[in-house]
Amino acid sequence: MRYNVVTMTTMKEIAERTGVSVSTVSLVLNDRDAGRVKPEIAQRVRAEAKASGYKPNPLARSLRTSRxxxxxxxxxxxxxxxxxxxxxxxxxxxxxxxxxxxxxxxxxxxxxxxxxxxxxxxxxxxxxxxxxxxxxxxxxxxxxxxxxxxxxxxxxxxxxxxxxxxxDEESIGYDATRHLIEAGCRRIAYIGACDRVYVADLGRRAGYRRALEESGLGYDESLDIGVTFNRPALDAVDDLFDRAEPDGVFCFNDARAWYVYQCAAKRGLEIGRDISVVGVDNHRVFAETLAPLLTTVDLPxxxxxxxxxxxxxxxxxxxxxxxxxxxxxxxxxxxxxxxxxxxxxxxxxxxxxxxxxxx
CATH class of the missing domain: 3.40.50.2300 (Response regulator)
Known part of the structure; x- marks a missing residue:
């Protein structure tokens, strides 16, 4: 029975082929050549390593570097x-x-x-x-x-x-609210989390308030609500529509934007024409399936x-x-x-x- 033997190119072989020392090859292939090896030599070493299919030996390297x-x-x-x-x-x-x-x-x-x-x-x-x-x-x-x-x-x-x-949670709230202001919205609501201890909720709400105050619209407490999920959330957004009549809504996340879509449809309002909505998350389910498509802030x-x-x-x-x-x-x-x-x-x-x- 015959076995195919795979030979590995070594740093010593690359050094011999390029006419430099093994230490120079080591510096180049470990990306430590800047300021130590001439660029043309480093380029020649890398080209030879690539052409010969050089692969570092992780076991040998860990023994040598203690990493x-x-x-x-x-x-x-x-x-x-x-x-x-x-x-x-x-x-x-x-x-x-x-x-x-x-x-x-x-x-x-x-x-x-x-x-x-x-x-x-x-x-x-x-x-x-x-x-x-x-x-x-x-x-x-x-x-x-x-x-x-x-x-x-x-x-x-x-x-x-x-x-x-x-x-940057505050910039999320600021940018989303500015986007609504620049679109012409004047009664902009914030639908946040019911539990206001979330770092994200506190930051996004602060950005929302700062954008309103800088624009001269001012912060209106009646337009700022916190909701949970399911029926209680839907009821809270329903109440917001009835008493405050927002023309723009910034939502803590894309999931909460879904309640805005529902409440708008129930009143015969068209999202993207009669009322504007911005979410956060760029959640694939919501951001790609809601119609019209939801403007959202991507979380990185x-x-x-x-x-x-x-x-x-x-x-x-x-x-x-x-x-x-x-x-x-x-x-x-x-x-x-x-x-x-x-x-x-x-x-x-x-x-x-x-x-x-x-x-």
Missing amino acids: TRIIGFVSDEIATTPYAGRLILGAQDAARAMGYMLLTVNTNGDRNLEEREIATLRQYGVDGFMYARMYDQHTVVPDSLMKLPTVLLDGIDDSGRVPYIVP HYEMGYWGALKLVSMIEGREPKPDMLTRDVGLSPLPPLDESPARIHCTLISKESVARRD
Whole structure:
């Protein structure tokens, strides 16, 4: 029986073919050549590595550097939310581009399970952690994560121990309300969450109020309501229509915009002509199926995951990633600088058919 033997190109072979030292090849292939190796030499080494199909040996590299190039991704309930895939995908794409692999665990909000999963990831020798929350909230990062570099995603660390990234909630409310004002709306309602302790609700409501006050319209408490879901929410929006007669509505999320569509239809009002609506989330079910199509603000889950991985690798390696890693088009919203603390992403409003233009 014959076996096909696959031979791996080594740094030594690349060095011999390009006429440089092994240390020079190592600097180039580990992206440490800037300011140390002439650009034309680095280009020649990379071209040879690509032509010869060079692949780094992760085991040898981990023994040499005491790093496994593995990142642990720990979440509470995010794996059960509709946005989890985007957050994890962003982290995975950035980690892969930086030469790292992602190991993901979900704890379902169970602190005991969380500690066991963190211990397991440390046994695998992860170089650092991303700790993700299912929505923007004040968070206590476990002490067990503090022994390694850690970045918090979609949560606020009040202790100042770890860098974190969240959506710019106030700018969401401000931009959505400004969009309605510029469309000619004058009685703009806010349909928020019933429990006003949410960081996102507080921020979006503050942005809503600031936009109204800056425009000279002023804040009207009767147009500001908080609702839950199902029949109680529908009844509350019904009451808002009857007593306040809004011509524009900014909703805490796309799900709450659905109640506005229902109440408008019951009164013979046409969304996008008689009344304008803006939601938040860019939730695929609502944003793509409501008719007319819902104007919404995209929440940057992919971008948060991507930025988090870049930040974590920069902490692990003590160096910044290549400039194009931060400036490349990775989603709808631009990434903040890695040294920004806290990092807040200015979210993008996606204009569709639900906002009327009154000339």
